[in-house]
Amino acid sequence: MEPKSVMHGSELTIYLTGEIDHHSARKMREAADSLIQQKKPSLLKLNFAGVTFMDSSGIGLVMGRYRTMLLYGGSVRVVNIPENLRRIMELSGLGSLNILERSGELETVK
Amino acid sequence: MTITFESRSSNEAFARSAVAAFIAQLDPTIGELNDIRTAVSEAVTNCVVHAYKDRIGKISVNVRIMKEHTVTIRIKDSGCGIEDVEQAMEPLYTTAPEEERAGLGFAVMQSFSDMLKVRSAVGKGTTVTLTKKLSPRLSDA
Numbered sequence: 001m002e003p004k005s006v007m008h009g010s011e012l013t014i015y016l017t018g019e020i021d022h023h024s025a026r027k028m029r030e031a032a033d034s035l036i037q038q039k040k041p042s043l044l045k046l047n048f049a050g051v052t053f054m055d056s057s058g059i060g061l062v063m064g065r066y067r068t069m070l071l072y073g074g075s076v077r078v079v080n081i082p083e084n085l086r087r088i089m090e091l092s093g094l095g096s097l098n099i100l101e102r103s104g105e106l107e108t109v110k
Numbered sequence: 111m112t113i114t115f116e117s118r119s120s121n122e123a124f125a126r127s128a129v130a131a132f133i134a135q136l137d138p139t140i141g142e143l144n145d146i147r148t149a150v151s152e153a154v155t156n157c158v159v160h161a162y163k164d165r166i167g168k169i170s171v172n173v174r175i176m177k178e179h180t181v182t183i184r185i186k187d188s189g190c191g192i193e194d195v196e197q198a199m200e201p202l203y204t205t206a207p208e209e210e211r212a213g214l215g216f217a218v219m220q221s222f223s224d225m226l227k228v229r230s231a232v233g234k235g236t237t238v239t240l241t242k243k244l245s246p247r248l249s250d251a
Binding site: 019021022023024025029053054055056057059060061063064084087088091092093 | 126144147148158210222
């Protein structure tokens with residue numbers, strides 16, 4: 001299933017849903033990359049509100065998109081991180097890239 | 111409880127769900143269950159991606175309930191084995207960058223369990239043993 005996405009100005013938001021593991025990450029990666037190619041956003045927002053589980057494959061997914069967006073001269077924000085995913089996100093070193101939305105900084109899901 | 115299944119990536123979700131369903135009888139917290147699911151997912155993914163890199167093999171997962179709310183989960187493959195376990199366990203070390211692996215599998219297993227043991231023999235396979243201590247439940251009182 002293609003993830004829902006919204007383009008607003010030069011900002012592309014992708015709404016990820018379900019469980020992110022090595023199996024599901026592949027399709028999400030392909031869908032995200034094809035959207036980035038098409039829309040060429042300057043800011044990519046990965047919205048995790050609908051993600052119920054992730055292992056380190058989710059980290060790979062974010063890191064990979066971060067690198068892709070850097071190549072295009074853009075940036076990435078990870079938003080609406082559910083409480084139960086915060087620990088794995090922070091453990092990964094993604095925190096030091098300063099792309100994770102801080103807790104309490106919630107955006108409404110459109 | 112022991113399950114054996116093929117090293118297909120679609121079985122990663124099955125493995126972590128089966129382990130979680132078995133452990134549910136101990137009435138773990140949602141956080142504890144999530145930790146276990148995450149650690150099991152990493153271990154099984156390692157078997158799919160590394161142990162059986164270019165083939166399909168068997169993975170077996172054994173869960174045992176020990177005394178004092180402790181569970182041990184053993185994930186075993188008969189794949190290629192790891193030459194240097196210490197190096198494999200270093201955070202960010204990966205031999206599969208093309209798969210966009212973050213190299214954090216063992217680091218996550220370590221962080222999400224109380225004890226992690228890895229035994230491996232090249233050409234024979236790898237056994238990962240995770241131990242998780244659950245918090246005592248009110249119903250025990």
